[in-house]
Structure formats: C-alpha cells, structure tokens
Amino acid sequence: MPRYNPAAIEPKWQAYWEQHATFAAPKMPTGPKLYALDMFPYPSGDGLHVGHPEGYTATDIVCRAARMQGKSVVHPMGFDSFGLPAEEHAIKTGVHPRIQTEKNISTFRRQLKSLGFSYDWGREIATTDVAYFKWTQWIFLQIYDTWFDAELQKGRPISELPIPDGVQAAGADAVRDYQDERRLAYQSSAPVNWCPALGTVLANEEVIDGKSERGGHPVVRMPLRQWMLRITAYADRLEKDLDGLDWHDGIKALQRNWIGRSTGAEVYFTLPGVQDVLVPDEEGTTESLFVTTEIRIEESLDIYTTRPDTLFGATYMVIAPEHPLIDRLTKKEEAAKVQAYREQAARKSDLERTELSKEKTGVFTGSYAVNPVNDEHVPIWVADYVLASYGTGAIMAVPAHDERDFEFAKQFGLPIEAVVDPGDALPPAERNEVLDGRRYFGGEGVAVNSGKYNGLRTAEFKRKIIADLEEQGVGREAVNYKLRDWLFSRQRFWGEPFPILHELDAAGEKTGRVRAVPEDQLPVDLPHLDDFKPHGRPEPPLDKAPDEWLYPTIDGVKYKRETNTMPQWAGSCWYYLRFLDPTNTQAPIDPAIEKAWMPIDLYIGGAEHAVLHLLYARFWHKVLYDRGVVSTVEPFQKLVNQGMILGENNEKMSKSRGNVINPDEVVKEYGADALRLYEMFMGPLEATKPWNMNGVNGVRDFLGRAWRMIVDDRAEEMALSPAITDDAPNADELRVLHKTIKAVTEDVAKLSFNTAIARMMEFTNFFTKQERRPRACMEPFVLLLSPFAPHAGEELWQALGHAKSLAYEPWPKFDESLLIESSIELAVQVNGKVRGKINVAADADNGTILATAKAEPKVAEQIAGKTLTQEKVVPGRLVIFAVK
C-alpha cells in the first residue's frame, strides 16, 4: 500500500478499534480521570452536518491525548431523539416516529463511526429508549416530590414540608392542596402560546417574533392547564454557582442576563377609602361589569421598582391588563374603554405587543392611588407595556427617569417631574431639558424635588428610603428575576409521558387530585396510536390512546393518565449522568460511579444551547443534588462553545442557500483524517469561520507529506522510506522534535488545535528535506499526530513495526535542555525600530550581548553622538536601546 490511501486505511482501523473495544472506558476510573462530553445531536433526517464534527473532533483529540497521558477517559455519545420533526413525519406518512427515529440514529451512528471518534459505543443511549426515559420519569417524580425551603435554599422532600396548624386542622384535602402548591412540579393554567398549525403550545423561547421557531407558524395566547417546573426557586443558586465554573465570561453573562436578577423595593400605594367601583359577578368574570356599587377598598396597589429613589417623581401608575385588581379599580365611566383594551391586549400575540412598541397604548381606569411618600393622588392606567408576569404586575411610572414611562407620558399628556439631577453626567443643555421634563434621564445623580431627601446621591437615597418605607410598613426591599418558571408540558405524542395520574370520580370526571405513578410501575411507555394527527385542539394526541392505557386502576381507584408529554429538553437534562452507568436497572446512576467521574471536565457544543439547555440541566442537577442523587453541585465544570462553520460563500449553511457541505462526501473524497484535521486547522475552535474545500485539499496534502516522510510510496508493498534510519538524531533534529512535542502538548491543553497542526507541518517540512530521518524522531511524531489523524497515525505506527494500537502508547515528553540552540540571532532595536541583527552564543551574558549589539555597524550609527537612556536584553529575542 504505497500511496496514502485513506479509503483503505480508515475502515481498517475503525474495524480494529471496534473489534478490540479499544476505547471502552472502565466502569470506575483507575487514576486521574477525564470526562469529556459532546452535546449529543438530535438525529435529524438530514444526517450529520459539518458543524457536528467540529466540536466532536476537538473533544476526541483531547481524549486520545489524555489516554496516552495515562488518564482514565470516558468519552460517550448518544442521541437526543425525541422531537417534533419525527412526529411531523409520522403525521404525514403514518409511520411510527420510533421507526423514523431509529433510521435516523443508524445514519448518524454510521457517519460518526466513519469519522473515527474514540467513543465508548458500549455506553450509547438515546433519550427515546424506554430504559432511558424510565429514569427521566423517575427524576420528574423526584422533582414532583420536592419543595423548596427558601430559608435553607434547598429542595427537600415534600413529606418534610411544615404544615401550618390552620391547614392541618382543615383536613387531609387541605394539607394535600397546601403541599401541591409548593411542589417543584406543579400545574398551572397560565396563558400559553398556542400554535394551531403545529397543534401544540410552545414555550416562550420557542416563539420568535410571534411565530413558531419551527415552521414560522402564527402563535396565539390562550389559557391552558400546564405542568410547570419551579426553576425560579433556584434562580439565586443558578446565578451564584456560575462563579466557580470554567466557562467563557460571555456565556456566564448570557445566563446571568437570562436569570435577570435585580434588586429594588416593593412599595405599597394605598387606594383611597371609598370609590365607585365595578364589582365582578360571582364567577369573577366581567360579564356584569356595568353593575356598580360603592364598596370600601382596603387593598393597596403594590409595585416593584429598582429605583425607589424616584418615588417623588411618580406621576401615574400602570397596571398590566391581566392585573387581578383591574376590575375593582375600573370606574364605571371608563369601564367600556378598559374592557375593550383588555380584550385587545389579550388577543395580541407577543409579536404585536412588541412590534407596536413604538406607539405605547393604554387607558385610564378612573382610579387613583396614594403615593406613600407624599400622599399625592396619582392616576392609575392600564397599559400592556407592563407585564403581568414580572414583579407585581404594576409599576409606578416616573417619566422623568424612565424611557418607557417618558414615551407613555408624552403620548397621553401626563406630567413629567424630574427628581434626579444628572449633574455632570449630561452636557448642561441636556441636563436642563431633564430638569424641565423635556428629556428622560435613567442614570444616577442627586435627588431634587424629593422633600427631606433632597441632595442625596442615588445609592444612598435608595438605602435610606427602603429603610424608611419598611419602618412605616409601606414597602420593603425586594429581589426580582426575569427568569420564569419552566413550562414543562407539550401537547405532543413523541415525548416522555408524565408519570402522573388524575383521579376520577364515580362519574368518570377528574376530581382535580393527581398522584404519581408508583415507582415500581415505571416506565410509563407510550401507547399504541392509530394515527398521530393533532386534532387542532389543545388536547394532546395521547387523549386518543386506548382505554387500557389511558384509564388505569390502582387500589380500586380509577385514574386517567396525564396525556401531556415532556418537552425535548427533558432528556438532555441528565444524559451526561446516564452515560456513566447506562445499564443500571436500580437507579439512574450508581452514586459511587457518579462520585468518581463527575463533574464533566470538558463539555463542548454549540452556542445555541448556551442558555436554555445548560440552565435546565443545571437546575435538574441541583435538585438531584439536594435530594442526594448526585454529589456534585454543578455538572459542567468546563464549557467551550465551538464556532459556527459558514459555507464557502461566507454565509450560514442552509439548503436554501445551496452551500451545505456534506461530511460523507468530504470523507469519500479526502478521508476522515483530512476532514478532522481541516476542521481543526480552519482557525480557533470558538471562532466563526467559512469552509474552503481548497483548505481540505491542503491538509490532505500535508497528510500525504507526512506519509511519504515515513513510507516508501513507490514500493509495491508497505515499506519504510529508505531515509528512515536507526541512527541517533543529531542536535538540530532533536531540537525540532522537542520543539514540536512541547508546542503540540501545550496547544492541545489550550485547545489551540490550529497552531498545534501548524507546528506539525513545520516538523514535516523540516524532515522531508532531511535525507536521513531518524526513527527516534519519526515515532514520537506519529504519536503526536495520532489524536488529530488517528487512522493515519495507527497505520504509520504499524509501518514502523508496532503490532499494537498506539491508543495507549505513552505521550512523548519534551526535554527543555534540547530546545536550546548553540548560537542565536537577536534583533537589535533602537527607539523601538529594528536596526540590526547580531549572532551570539546561546549562553552569552548580557554584557557580552550589549557589547556585540553596540558594535553592530548600523546600530552604532544610530546611537552615535546620542545619550543612551536605556538598554535591555529580552532573553532569546532581542536587544533594546533607547537614545535621546
């Protein structure tokens, strides 16, 4: 086999590795451990994309090098295989989603194997495996069985929830209600994003610009019973624990931003004693809005603000259209307008609410609230720029110091009163505009028009007024989060069924009580369905399941199963744990194994998962930690996001742009090693970079050069190049070798693969020119190359006379002393410009070097007749003179 022929050697070594289980990881690490994880793919029908092998090759290089460095390495792969496309395919063709999913998984598995990744395939899992999602359901039950103890900041078993005496006295049902309201998994009927075209509700993050992320179908809001996970309880810990993680600051910032912690105050605006108000009828609907009476209102209108120092500038209030007090605050004269506005707001999708944001909308309720700091009566408006789901759903509007309030006030002619003097923060003209109420200023400054607080700086004002509000019982310090509880149910077929049963009464109606499926009855598998079509109503497809699945009886009580399914995120929230103990039938993972392998030392994947997947998985992990299932606080110690690979035209790869590169074709044309090497050589792992097929050809040529450096490519049979010698290498050869070992070793540790490859190219360029190539240099080089181009590495290793795979050969070590050259060239700078070069012995002392440099004719010319103000030697690099 004279010529470098990847088509022959790559399948050969893939078969060898499989046959010898070369990369099977031990159950427990036997020394220093490395858990390197790729974000497992969704097995789409399109097959592997060139973006996949980018991160996968990076972790594979790290793993292969680590094995040679004596580490116990676990490097698994699996499939995130629940998801909409398979179900949509099923709806179209009538073929069960599992069949399509398994077909896609086979394709992915074949493609991944063709790239020579050193996965332990014995650990492969798919989230759609019944044996896997049994434990996804089990974890859901743990979450369901947990309440969050705010004092201890810890999730605890629901059985440990203290029950107040009053609730206890009210009976068992009251206790159950009390518990159910506090579980981390709970039901709620908040408005959701209903997408008629997909026949499902979507999470906020699956809605982009009021359209579904998948398919771009219109989305409307409607109330529906849903399962929610109380991720907000963990907001603080999710934010604080980011500190200890070895993640890029940008990704941490993204998560912090998403959690969106803010501190401020809740302030209670009292509502005047007696008002004409509208009274809702008994059902709490607004049918009988026009019935009016006089009642005494004792509530206050509570608002949240991050700027309690601007309380004196509050000239009106705004409540969200969904605010609970809205009916009671709406006066008769305004009722029709308010009602119309509410209906209009309810109809609006998020898109419309934001798209029309240029124009603020709202109506006056007719009511007033009393500002606790100055007893002024301020009008209460309804506007959809205030969100019901954030803070208290109501704000005090300070138009002088908030952009949105300012726009609204201008639109409706409401007063604007400045209470913060920007001082030097703005040019004088703009400052005066602020003080006159013609411009808003959102920054910090000095208080004005604020009674006894005048003259205080913002930060101090905040501290003081919060204390005063608390003392008077009209407010308190408060913390808020942008993060919302996680809408966890989907009206789909192809997802994990909830292990939850709804109790039925004698008439077959739901009693409103639910219970968990007993642990010994897990898993709850998906039932047989005759067809998968959604019916265009929000009820899930599982409502069409056969009765024997849908209506189980336990202890004589009849139940209806929960027919929602879990979202795709569920399976990926804990797959990294299952990889460590994939066949355990007693537990999701053996605690001893978890303790030994976790946390993940390197997690690589696309930035598109920087927020949601990572946040959700971290949340589950923390619940599992609190419940004693895992020993680690955080799952992903080090995270790296690989950059996007663009098409050859510098645009995002997509079918419609026609610039998609198919990895199979690259493997066929150039080989898997060339594909791997090219993806690593393109540029830094985290950078976005365009594909260039000439570049693939270039690294393939490099592999050919490396091949010919060692192998006689004209021989009929496999034979070493006649230049290979058993002679001892000379000093130059040793220096090049050890320089290469050092650079590649350090670059791999830094994940700087492009520069590591450049150093290996330099090695090859050097030795190709040598007519004598010592085996003692070639062998370490092959070992260095092998993590990048494993098939070529193995083949060359074999050619050099080794019978066994190089996968566990010791990684070459470098010797600093061999890196030193006998004489070195130094550049000489005068006033920052290179004026000459000198050659000195490598061990020359500074005095000798400076003298040599001064004697260099061009340097001498530059410094002649001037005063030398500085002279310095940068070891091994250059000599510096500064003259005047």
Add this chain to the structure above:
RNA sequence: GGCCGAGUGGCGGAAUGGCAGACGCUCUGGACUUAAAAUCCAGUGGGGGGCAACCCCCGUGCGGGUUCGACUCCCGCCUCGGCUACCA
C-alpha cells in the same frame, strides 16, 4: 435599544507589550516528465532604491493617549456577526 464577540496580505489565520503576517490556501517561476498528473524546490503585504548580496519608507477598521517600543494596554468612534429585547 441592551449584552457579547470580531475587524491583521487576494483568502483562512499566527503573534496578547518586544523582529507583524507563523502555518496553510491561492497565484507565479523552476526541477522531474515525450507530455500531463503527482511530487520536489523557490517566490508571493504595498511602495521606492540598487548590477548585486541587499537597503529605505509605509502598513494590523478610524481618531487620540500611555510607552524606549502597541495588532496587543487606556479613552472616544465606525463597521460586521451572534444573542436578546418594554423585565420597571
């Protein structure tokens, strides 16, 4: 609008205070060959000078600053990309 990242030859990139452009692609020339492919060798930021080995000037998005010295650090902008968006 906010946050994050990035701007260096024809192209991908290297250098994170010390010889800008490593390494590769592209292109050009040469060797080998009947020829081509493959391979090998050499050159390849711009401008200017010299018969010549070589020499000089300019050059890392733009404008300032710090420094003997800045792609690198600081201040102010511009452009592109990603994420996010009324969160009070």
